[in-house]
Amino acid sequence: MSEPCRLSDQPNSALEPLSFQKIFDMLPVGAMTCNLDTFEIDYANPYSIELLHSIRETLGIDPNEIVGTSIDVFHKNPLHQRSLLSKSENLPHKARIRFGEEWLDLHIHPLPDSTGRISRALLVWAIATAEVAKAREEYRLLRMIDNMPVAVMTVDPVSFAITYLNETSKRTLGQIETLLPIKPSELLGASIDVFHKNPAHQRGLLSDPANLPHRAKIKLGPEVLDLQVSSVTATDGTYLGPMLTWSVITQQVAAEARIHQLAHxxxxxxxxxxxxxxxxxxxxxxxxxxxxxxxxxxxxxxxxxxxxxxxxxxxxxxxxxxxxxxxxxxxxxxxxxxxxxxxxxxxxxxxxxxxxxxxxxxxxxxxxxxxxxxxxxxxxxxxxxxxxxxxxxxxxxxxxxxxxxxxxxxxxxxxxxxxxxxSPDLEKRLHERVRLEAKLRQALGAMDGLFLFYQPIIDIATGHTTAREALIRWHHGARGWIPPSEFIPMAEDSGLIDQLGIWVLGQACREAATWTDGARVAVNVSAKQLGKGVLAHHVLEALVSSGLEPGRLEIEVTESALLSNELDCLSDLRRVRDLGVRVALDDFGTGFSSLAHLRSFPFDKIKIDGSFVRDAVHRADCAAIVGVLADLGNRLGVTTVAEGVETQAHLDLVTAEGCTEVQGYLLGRPVPSPADAEAVARLNARPSADGKAKAS
Incomplete structure (x- = not known):
């Protein structure tokens, strides 16, 4: 193995040779020199040898033998490497090269000889694998943040200048550009105050990490921004500054407000x-x-x-x-x-x-x-x-x-x-009504205490009874006779009116079938019974079971009964009339659209309300109304019945005005059927709680 080249061998060294050598030997970075004629490494400092040991497997040689080895061992493309080193204009040169699984940071400097010729090169290098990994991770995170669907910004906690905006921030700000005091492209480096109406509050929030994390909705013109502020800290916990994530939630806020509105x-x-x-x-x-x-x-x-x-x-x-x-x-x-x-x-x-x-x-x-x-x-x-x-x-x-x-x-x-x-009395009356409803339900279930009374309707010209109106009466065990004005509305409110109406219809037809004078029976139908499409069926059942001829049955409806679901009500009445049953309009003249009702349905009879008849003797306007209604009925070819005839003066007036038939106490009070007369008499003889013994 050749001896490592000593830098002191270089002529004209600017420093004392020994100290120059020692300086490189002590450097905490790798330092090597390369002969540019042979491209061999002729010097490697101790730190280089140490670093080479850490990448020995990739190097492929013993690090201690690096001196005298070609520089090609560090590069995958030796020709490129030699071309780079051989041209002085390429130097100095800085590069980060891949060496197996490692990354090396390489700095190449020219070393001229005494003639100025670049005969050697100084290579200062370090293993940068960890830095590369860190840089890659930072780059990856940065790209992730850039591509996040939420806008992200960072702010300097001292100057409150915006130090970073991700791509989503830039795109989102472009949508609300007209609401900002500056262009989105000018925001980097600008103060965060542009987003807040109260800069002092905003700065106080961002400068103290104790306030974070923080979330708020801020209004920017017509838009609403959802702002979340979190603190960014170093590995040692030092507060580096706030990070703001935000989005435009105007539509979401509007939708939430709408949902809240609908819910509340x-x-x-x-x-x-x-x-x-x-x-x-x-x-x-x-x-x-x-x-x-x-x-x-x-x-x-x-x-x-x-x-x-x-x-x-x-x-x-x-x-x-x-x-x-x-x-x-x-x-x-x-x-x-x-x-x-x-x-x-x-x-x-x-x-x-x-x-x-x-x-x-x-x-x-x-x-x-x-x-x-x-x-x-x-x-x-x-x-x-x-x-x-x-x-x-x-x-x-x-x-x-x-x-x-x-x-x-x-x-x-x-x-x-x-x-x-x-007042407590009201509650007492309500509880009494509830108890009364329960008693009526029991009476309907057992058919106990319910009776039909009949009041005659008289033909003025002949004096004969042409019909009898069936009127329901109820005897309560404790209270005696309950007025229909009290229990009929209660039956309508509680839903018992259908059951009660079916019983009245069947009972009236059965009893009318026994009358020898051939008079018709008139049965009142509640507004609550109309419009359901079942009235004609109940009427047909009553006629068939009793054997009564359809022409001897009259169904009476009030004008008020036609005000609700008029089309369905009239449809029910048409089906009843198709059976051959007569239909009468009761309390005529008291409704809101009497003439309209006469146009909408061919009634067989109209009954003039008793309030007009009773007042007609003393009031000319009421007498005129009776006369007009009677004349109207005659012109339409329908029977006109004057109700409430209680005195001879009443009878004389309605006769003079042209009414066809009359009904009232003067001509006959309501009485029970012969089959019920004895039972009713016994009940009338029994005292009741309110002192009223008789029913009429």
């Missing part, structure tokens, strides 16, 4: 929906010393408006009502909600009975004012209101809503367009 507010009116109102009410009641007034509102006459004008008009009307409620309830302690349909509710935190009553009066006056829905459409409705106040009437939302509903029911019963405050 009524889509038609924009008021709080049932769930939101109940949650707010519960929260109010949980506050210390809570006092909350609750108003339960139901619109009077809305159903008729909705059915007669269509749901689109009904929806417009509900929105107008909501606007008026909002206008009168804009205080911070008041919440207005729509519970469904035409039911609204208002809660007043800190409200008492007096305040709730004043507001109820104002709202009733406001709601009753006409609504100009369209240029040619002006509508009017009313409102009934029930009031309950905590803690006097309840301390839970369920209890308060229930008792406000009871008060609302009382307001409806009092004639509507008014309000009532809950």
């Amino acid at each position: 507010f009524d889509t038609l009116t924009g008021l709080a929906n049932r769930n939101t109102f109940r949650e707010h009410l519960e929260a109010s009641l949980l506050k210390p010393a809570a006092q909350v007034a609750l108003l339960f509102i139901d619109l009077d006459g809305f159903k008729f408006v909705n059915d007669s004008n269509g749901h689109l008009v009904g929806d417009k009307l509900l929105r107008r009502v909501a606007d008026r409620l909002r206008l009168h309830c804009d205080a911070s302690n008041v919440l207005v909600g729509r519970l469904g349909g035409d039911e609204f509710a208002i809660s007043i935190e800190g409200g008492d009975v007096a305040e709730a009553s004043r507001l109820s009066q104002a709202l009733i006056r406001e709601i009753v004012e006409p609504y100009q829905i369209e240029a040619d459409r002006r509508l009017s409705i009313g409102a009934s209101i029930g009031i309950a106040v905590s803690p006097d009437h309840g301390t839970t939302s369920e209890m308060l809503l229930s008792r406000a509903d009871m008060a609302l029911y009382a307001a409806k019963a009092a004639g509507k367009k008014t309000f009532r405050v809950f």
